[in-house]
Amino acid sequence: MTHDLLNGKPGVINVGLEMFADGVRRSGAPLAHLDWRPAGDGDPRLAWTLALLTGDASDAEGTGSRIDRANEKATTRMLAARPVLMDVSLRADAVWPQLWAGGRKTLTHAGAPIPWERMCDPMKGTIIGAMLYEGWAKSPEEAAERLARGEVGFLPNHDIHAVGPMSGAISPSMPVFVVRNATHGNMTYTNFSEGVGRVLRFGAHGPDVIERLKWIAVVLAPAIKTALAGIPDGVDLKAIQSQALLMGDEVHSRNAAATALFHMAIGGALAGSGFDRARAREALDFIAATSQFFLNLSMVASKSIMDATHGVEASSIVTAIARNGVSTAIRVSGLGARWFEAPSDTPVGLFFPGFSQQDANADLGDSAICETAGYGGQSLAASPALVQLVGGSVAQAVEYTREMYHVTWTRNPVMSLPNLEFAGAPAGIDVRKVVDTGIRPVVTTGIAHRLAGTGQIGAGIVRVPMGCFTQALRAMAENLGVSA
């Protein structure tokens, strides 16, 4: 592995603390930084807990073997899941009465629960925009006042089987995609891509943003709903994801091929329907112009897969990674609805002209659900076009995926990676392996400006905080009656 890090050239490999790397970089020597920490995050007691939860495979009665069997069961469900886009619901509240529970106005957001006061600026901007969109306020100022008075309730998307990119807000009258896992029957949901430029998900809420959201509700969503009515078996999202991995997408930060495949899957049905012709063209041309259109669909497919993986007793497989712009949180298959949360890192990568690292908001959005399902950072080897985000060489992109094999339970045979001679992608992040190796899962991500309304300022990668995994490991020990 280290050999590959430096492309076989002599040089310095910096292990662990990034601070030592800077000196080497200044000296001009070739350098690879390996993100490594000691097992148990340097805590001897946690290392001992880890040992108890890992155990010996020869001891079939031991806790380690019990978790192993549970992980085998969980990842078998994961690999068997088959998310299919069945429908569009033209209103979110037709799916979720919870958006009006007790008559109270409610909005959803990305990541673990967070009160209005603690939200980051882009998420606040998004929530204000959702208020304006619903007509719950006439101005941003009025919206902020009402929010400060607690007039609006919040729900994390993940609690209602949904996901949304960046701030991730869904309001009652927004349309949502409806996905069914054809293998296990579970349902998942997501909102629509707004395209590029000034968009709600990055905290913009000007009249242009609200107008585009209305167009999505009135033109785009009904168009796709009409197309889907002409495709009785639905659109197999996992098949599109698998094909796209052979076409340079990792279906998180790059969805160029997946978007084209989706367009091809629905274009005929829409053209053949009775839908208004001019609006049909608007809808199809909007998708064609939005290379990340499939992101929301890749996310909801990943959510479908990971909801099916969730709830296997004693399993240590991570079933969600979600960021609310302040903290990053994970859920674990055998640990119920509980979130294990730690302060988010800030993504590093490439910035659009005029912006730099200091403008970046902390990691934000539900889109890391893609990584839990094996896409995105886990499958970075699939996407040479993204190498600019990670240092520039295809070998580096491949190296990230190689690293991820160390923290995952198995490989996914339907996620074939050409640059690894068609090996299956890493599948099923095991909390134990992350704590054991000290290798934190890598996520490819868009980068939001830390102030609302500016929008996307770059794209790059980020690691999931180790604190999420150490907390989950301790909870697992408690749950299974094992204590160090």
Add this chain to the structure above:
Amino acid sequence: MTHDLLNGKPGVINVGLEMFADGVRRSGAPLAHLDWRPAGDGDPRLAWTLALLTGDASDAEGTGSRIDRANEKATTRMLAARPVLMDVSLRADAVWPQLWAGGRKTLTHAGAPIPWERMCDPMKGTIIGAMLYEGWAKSPEEAAERLARGEVGFLPNHDIHAVGPMSGAISPSMPVFVVRNATHGNMTYTNFSEGVGRVLRFGAHGPDVIERLKWIAVVLAPAIKTALAGIPDGVDLKAIQSQALLMGDEVHSRNAAATALFHMAIGGALAGSGFDRARAREALDFIAATSQFFLNLSMVASKSIMDATHGVEASSIVTAIARNGVSTAIRVSGLGARWFEAPSDTPVGLFFPGFSQQDANADLGDSAICETAGYGGQSLAASPALVQLVGGSVAQAVEYTREMYHVTWTRNPVMSLPNLEFAGAPAGIDVRKVVDTGIRPVVTTGIAHRLAGTGQIGAGIVRVPMGCFTQALRAMAENLGVSA
């Protein structure tokens, strides 16, 4: 290079004669075969001619420098060409009065001119099918009789700025795509993909084949024509080719991404048009189900580029490679319309179940125009999914492209190859370099059964015969008044 051939492992590299490789293979040792022959194909006089045509770059007045300057001019035109799909002509004879020249029924075919008697069986089957399609005969037997009596004239596609895959036949009432090179203004043409299964281009001519051709004329071609009427700037085919190279296609034997991008380019316009809805859906769903649909468009784009490269005095750049199923022929930029012909090799590769190498017809079709423009075998590194055709490893696919850099004049900056760290693809095959290095250009290709009507039986690679290049080199020496 040799290191890469064996993936760095010790083993045997067999240079030149393939016969010696078999013994090594039987011994089980790792083996790489390097297709190499001595400069001048082992002919001392040709080697001397080559030396006279290569000359010394410091001698600005020498013949070598003159050819170098011509090649620079030719490849500058090649890289600047921008083929755009502008229209569909619903009848080929609206483009070419030559199809009725002197009142005589005329059909086109792939490759260099060849009389009915000498055509291979699949091409004979295709020509009979074209007769039935036009109503020039009521049965295959009647068609064969009329053909034997010389009732029908033939034109090579290349002589009328056209190309067609496999047998490549175009008859007067078939629709054709119309492409304009936006940079240089030249026009090129191709027929429509018939999809998979039993198809005319492989020599099938049953009622199902003829019926599908009628459907193409009545539904598919008018649908695409209607869509194009709604896209005033046309569809930029070179942009699709360039994007597809980043998405796992080499746009000859794999066009999965390019087909999806083409679908996305016209789907909105067709859905927005007044075209009959049911037929619009049929057309779009046919394209979606035909992953090689874009092949004909990649060919006609390549023809557009290479016609613009043709006709530069003293240039030794190859501007066409075409196979009629018996011989392979090349044209050279500075050598006019003359074909340089040699007996075709038979492609080797993977066969569909039930078929083997001995069923394979000799190399067939105009599709090697893609290789002259830098796609296909020249860009094999772009298409890891095709590695099964060339031995199984991505490294081997990359190696073919590396080899092609030795026989080409320059690199194409808009054809970026991720697996070569985004290097430009090899561009502009130089007759002199092929004769000098003994490395024959590699072509990815479908494989036809040697009997008409069976259809495609596999896919693989083939090399262009050295005889084409040695003849061209001698003609070039004559032309330039240089003799050995």
